[in-house]
Amino acid sequence: MGQEVALFLVRRAGQALLALVAACSGPAAARVDPADYDAFFLWAGVKPPALLARAKVLYLLAGEVRRQGDFVSLRGIPRAAKAEVWLVVRTQRIDWDEGVMQVVLRELAKWQAGGSRIVGLQIDFDSxxxxxxxxxxxxxxxxxxxxxxxxxxxxxxxxxSANADPAALGLLRGVVDEVVVQSYQGRETIPGYEAYLAKLARVPVPHKVALVEGGEWREVPALKSDPLFRGYVVFLVNPK
Structure with missing residues (x-):
């Protein structure tokens, strides 16, 4: 009987420890379901899902400025009846010559003339x-x-949010209207994202958080009290 009691107490202690760990770590991480959101990134080659019909904001990859310095168009003029649309340019360099600058501006003008609600231009660069x-x-x-x-x-x-000089971050104020911070690489959420996003209030311009479809996500409490936080954008991917 004494041995059975001892085993029972060990099991109870183990269960209590697991419960304590779960409580300290907060709610369990879920997977990002695009159906729960209304703002999306749509890259070239990704099949548009039906839920885009109810999207409020779309970030559409229009083209790329590649290392050689040329702009490569990757999408025609969109026809988005309801959503606000951002024209996105992915760039591998920021020393654009005037020719590339004018090509991008002409592309923006074409999109504006196409009838969609074009909000502006987004630059996707890993500075x-x-x-x-x-x-x-x-x-x-x-x-x-x-x-x-x-x-x-x-x-x-x-x-x-963790490593940039506050003075350097301050240079973005008055220049960019928003920053969309990427919490993923490829199809996976970057490990340790909670610690980085807890400091996102250091970025002194309105900011959103980009989540990858199907990626792990646990709500970061600090975002709720961040006065410049403006919500989430889901990066859509094709099914595996």
Whole structure:
């Protein structure tokens, strides 16, 4: 009988420890379901799902500025009846010559003339935290060339919230209208995202968090009290 009691107590202690760990770690992580959101990234080659018909905001990859310096178009003029649309340019370099700048601006003008509600231009560039000064200078020059009423958005890395110099982050204020911070790489959520996003209030411009479809996600409490947090954008992927 004594041995049975001892085993019972060990099992109870183990159960209590597991419960304590679960309580400390917060709610269990779920998988990102696009049906729960209304803003989306749609990259070239990804089949548009039916839920885009009710989307409020769409970020559509229009083309890329590649290492050689040329702009490659990847999408025709969209026909989005209801959603606000951002024209996204993925770029591998930020030393654009005037020719590339004018090609991108002409593409934006075509999209505006196409009848959709074009909000503005988004630049998708993986600037390091240390490179934010040069990036901000590029963005300032670009913003000055945008048509009146068109906004400028950028994607951002979670690393900025933890490691960027506050003065460098401050250079984005008054230049970009929003930063959409990527919490994923490929199809997977980046491990440790909670610690980075808990510091996102350090980014002094309105910001959103981009989640990848099917990726792990646990709500970050600090976002609820962040006055500049503007919600989530889901990066859509094709089924495996």
């Amino acid at each position: 390091s935290a240390k490179g934010l000064g040069d990036y901000a200078a590029f963005l300032k020059a670009l913003k000055a060339k945008l048509p009146a009423g068109q906004k400028l958005s950028i994607t951002g890395l979670m690393d900025w």
